[in-house]
Amino acid sequence: MENKNYTPVFDDNEMKTVEYHKSKYPAQMAAVMPLLWMIQEKYGWISTDAMKYVGDLLKLPHDHVLGVATFYSMYFKKPVGKYHLQICTNVSCMLCGGYDIFNHISRKLGIKNKEITPDGIFSIEEVECLGSCATAPMLQINNKEFHEKLTTEEADKLLENLRNSN
C-alpha cells in the first residue's frame, strides 16, 4: 500500500464528539489525544493532513500535533494492513514462546516486523508487554481484541479466519 496522504473531515455527529472531548478538560490542548484516536478509528492511520486538521480544530500549532502523534506508538503514522497483528515478545511471552509465534506468523505471511502483505490484508509488529502475561503468548489485533494463550496451530487458525472474513 502506498503512503498516500488523505484529507480528513469530521461530520456533524463527529463534531459533537469533538466538542464532548474538549469539554472534558480545562484546556483544549488535552483533547489532542482523543481526537487523534478518532482520526485513527475512522481512517485506520493518521496522515500529515490529519494532524494539521486536528491542530486546526484545537487551535494548536501543527508541529505540536505532529510531536504528540509521533511520541505514542499506538498512533499509526503510516498505513497498516487491514488486520494489524501486534505480537508481544516481552519477557513473560518470550518465556512461553512469544518469539515462536512471531517468527511463525512472519514466515507464514512472508513479511518482517512492521511490513504489510502485498494484498494489504495483514501487517505485523513486535510489541512490548500488553498486560496479558499470565495468558502468554498473545497478540492484539488493530489495537483492540486480545488473542491469548496462543499456539502456532491457533495462530494459523486465526490467520485463516481473518482471511476468510475479509
Next chain:
Amino acid sequence: MEKIILKDIPDLDKISVYESNGGYAAWKKVLSQMKPEEVIEEVKKSGLRGRGGACFPTGLKWSFMPKGNEKPKYLCCNGDESEPGSFKDREIFEKNPHQFIEGALIAAYSMGIKAVYVYIRGEYWKWINIMEECVSDAYKNGYIGKNILGSGYSVEMYVHKGAGAYICGEESSLMNSLEGKRGYPRVKPPFPAAVGVWGNPTTINNIETLANVPEIINKGAEWFSKIGEPKHPGTLLFGVSGHVNKPGVYELPTGIPLMTLINDYCGGVKNGKDFKMIIPGGSSMPPLTKEESLTMKMDAESLKAVGSAIGTAGVMVMNEDTDIVHVLQRITKFYYHESCGQCTPCREGCGWMLKVLNRIMDGTGRHSDLDLLISVAENIEGNTICALGDAAAWPVKWTIRKFRKEFEAKIKEDKTGLPAVNKVHGLRKSEEYMTISDHTEQVKVEKLMGKVQELTQNEDVKRFSS
C-alpha cells in the same frame, strides 16, 4: 483468607450487584458522616501504601495537598500498567471496577478535588470500554456529579485513553500526557501536590491503591492494618507469569512466602522443572536467585532487605533452562524502546547496554563487557529526571552480579583482540583493573592511553572536551 478486592462474587462489575453487596456504602458514609480530614486520618492509620511501585504511604500523600480551594485540584488514577509482568489493574477493571471508582471518589472528597481523571493504557481497549460504562452507571445512580446524594459535594470523573507509552505511567509524564503533550517526565520539585496537572495541585494514585480505600472506610483502619505484614499491611494482587503451572492474579496478604505463592497457588514450576531466577515485582526490579527466593517473603520491607523491591508485585518465574542473558537483553530492549529521550544517560545508556548485550548474545562479546555493562548502568542510575533510568539500570546491574557465570559462559573467546581491561573509556569503578597480570594486555592499554593523550593535545578535541 478473605479478599479485599477480588471477591468471589459473580457479576460484581454490574452496579446493581455491587450495590446489593454493600457497594457505595463507604461513599455514603463518608459523605454523610465524615470530614475530609477524618478520611485522610483513617487512611493514614490503616498503613495503606501505594501499589503503583514506590510503596509511598497513601494517607501521607493525600495530606500533602493544600487545604484551600484557591486553585482547582485534581486526582489522576494511574491505570497505565505497562511494566512488563504486571497485569493486576486490568483484573480490577474487569472484576471489581466500582470498588475502584468508589475509592477514587472517597480520595477526591478527602482532598477537596473537583475532577478525577482515570488514565488507562490505550492497549486496554476492552477495559477502557468497561470503565466508561461503569463511570456512566455511577453518574446515573447519583454517585458522581453535582451535589452528590444531597451532600453539597460535587466531583466529575473522566476516562482518558493512553496511546502506547510505558513512560506515561510515571506520574509527571502522565500529567503531561493528560495535558495533551508528549509524555515527558518533569523535573521534581515542584511535586505534583504543589504544581501538578495544568499547574494545579494534583495527586496521583494507582488503581489498586484506590480500590483498597472503600473497605478501609467500611471496616476501619485497624482491621486493615492487621492484615499481612505490619509495615506494609493489606493484600497484594500478585500477578504471576512465566514458567508456572497456573499463572494468574492472586490476591494474598503481604508477607506471604514466595514459595507458598508459587507452589501452593500457582501449582509449582511447569513440567516438574526447577527454577533459576524470579523477578519479584515487574521487570524493573532486581531479580532473585533461587537461594534468595526459597526464604523470601513478599512485602516491601523483606524485598528491600535483599536489595530488590516489591514493585507492582508482578512475579516472573524462570525455569532452570532459561537463557538469562537473553532475558536481560529483552528487558534492556524494552527500556531502550521506552526511554523518552530527555536525559542523555538514559537515552544513550540504554542503547549502549543493548548493543553490548546484543554482541554477547551474538557470540562476539568481550571479556570486558560485563564490567562495562555494570559501569554504564551505574552511570545511568540516579543521574536522570525520572526513575525509568533506574528501572533500566537495576536489572542489568543485578542480573550480571547475581548470574555472572551465565554471562561469562557466552563470552568464551574474545575475538576482538582488545585489551581485557579497557581503561580508555574511564568508566570503571571496580578496583580490579589495577591488577593487570598479563604483560601484553598492559602494553596494549598503555598504547591506547598514549593515543588518547595525543588526541587530547589536539585543539579541536580540547574545545569539545572542556
